[in-house]
Amino acid sequence: MTEPGWIPPGVETRRANAARVYDYWLGGTHNFLADQDVARAIAAVEPTAPLIGRANRAFIGRAVRLLAANGIRQFLDIGSGIPTQGNVHEVAQQADPAARVAYADIDPVVVAHSKALLGGDENAAIIEADLREPAEILDHAVTRRLIDPAQPTGLLLVSILHFIADAEDPRHMVATLRDALAPGSYLVISHGTNEDRPGVADAVEKVYNRSVAMALHLRSHQEILRFFDGFEVVDPGLVYIPQWRPDPGADVPADPSRYGNLVGVGQQA
Numbered sequence: 001m002t003e004p005g006w007i008p009p010g011v012e013t014r015r016a017n018a019a020r021v022y023d024y025w026l027g028g029t030h031n032f033l034a035d036q037d038v039a040r041a042i043a044a045v046e047p048t049a050p051l052i053g054r055a056n057r058a059f060i061g062r063a064v065r066l067l068a069a070n071g072i073r074q075f076l077d078i079g080s081g082i083p084t085q086g087n088v089h090e091v092a093q094q095a096d097p098a099a100r101v102a103y104a105d106i107d108p109v110v111v112a113h114s115k116a117l118l119g120g121d122e123n124a125a126i127i128e129a130d131l132r133e134p135a136e137i138l139d140h141a142v143t144r145r146l147i148d149p150a151q152p153t154g155l156l157l158v159s160i161l162h163f164i165a166d167a168e169d170p171r172h173m174v175a176t177l178r179d180a181l182a183p184g185s186y187l188v189i190s191h192g193t194n195e196d197r198p199g200v201a202d203a204v205e206k207v208y209n210r211s212v213a214m215a216l217h218l219r220s221h222q223e224i225l226r227f228f229d230g231f232e233v234v235d236p237g238l239v240y241i242p243q244w245r246p247d248p249g250a251d252v253p254a255d256p257s258r259y260g261n262l263v264g265v266g267q268q269a
Contacts, residue, residue: 013034014034015034016034016035016037017035017107018163019081019107019109020032020035020082020109021035021039021042022053022081022159023081023082023084024039025039025049025053025054026053028084030113038207041207045200045203045204045207046200046203046260048258048259049204049260051259052241052259055241055261056159056263057084057086058241059158059190059244060088060156060158060188060190061086061091062245063156063188063244063265064092065095066234066245067154067186067265068091068095068096068099069095070186071152071184072092072153072185073092073096073098073100074100074146074147074148074151074153075088075089075092075099075101075153075155075156076101076102076104076147076154076155076156076177077101077102077103078103078129078156078157078177079131079157079158079160079163080104080114082107082109082113082114087117088101088103088156089121089123089124098123099123100123100124100147101123101125102126102127102142102143102146102147103118103124103125103126103127104129104137104140104143105126105128105129106128106129106130108128110126111126111127111128114126123146124146125145125146126142127140127142127143131157134173134177135176138176138177138180149182150182151182152184152186152268153182153185154186154188155186155188156188157174157187157188157190157227158188158189159190159191159192161174161224161227162191162192162217162219163214163215163216163217166217171226171227171229174187174227175229175230178229178230178231181268182268183269184267184268185267186231186265186266186268187227187265188265189227189228189263189265190241190261191219191224191261192216192218192260192261193219193220193224193261193262194218194219194220195257195262197257197258200260204216204218204260221262224238224262225264228266231266231267231269232268232269233264233265234265234266237264238262238263239262239264240256240257240260240261241256241259242256243256244263244264244265
C-alpha cells in the first residue's frame, strides 16, 4: 500500500508514535492504523485519555496567554507535536503579532508538517532536535534567530519529559535550558503522573511501552515538582490539568486526577 505523499522518507508508520497517538485524540488526520490501535487500547484502560489530549492543548493556550500578559514575547517549545489548532505561535501572536516562537521536535513527521504550516511566518519556525541535547537546540541557527538570550523566554516542555527516563537525567536537560534563560523567563510543564491512580497509571504505561516507539515514564508530584528547581511556581501550583486557572464557566471535574497529567508554570527569579 502506497504511503501518503506528505510522509517524509524513512518514517515508520507501522509502529505507533506518541505524537500521532496524541494527534488522533485531538481529531487530527496525521496518524495511521498503528497509532489509532494504540489510542483505542489506551482509551479502553483509561476512557478519559482522549479528553486528556484536548485538555492539555487547552492548558497550553491558557499558559501562553498568561505569559503574554506578563510581557513574554518569545517562546521555545520543545516537543511541540503535530500542528493542530491553537498552536503556541497562534496564541502568542494574538497578543502580539511580532511574538516569536521556536519549535523543536524529534519526530520528522512533526517537523515536515510544521514547516508547511509555518512557511509564511517569519516569526515562527521548527527544527528537528532532541531534548536530550539541549545545548544543540540552544545553539541552532533558527533558535538564535528567534530567541534573544538577553530577553525573558517562555520555555514549554509539555508532554515530553515523561518520555525521558531517569537514567538519561532529564533534570540536567531542564537545568541546561534554565541556565540559558534570562531572568524573568517562565517554564511551562505538563507531565503524566502515577500519583493518585497507580493501578490505572501502570496499565497505561504498559500499553504505551509495548506499542509506542518512545517509552512512557510516569512520575510522582514531588518528582515533577523538582523540574521547577530555580523557578517560583505560580498559583495554583502543580495541579491536574482542569485545576490550572480554568477559564470562566469551565467545568472542573470532581475527580481531576482522572486527567492524569500534572501541570504548572514557574517564573525564574
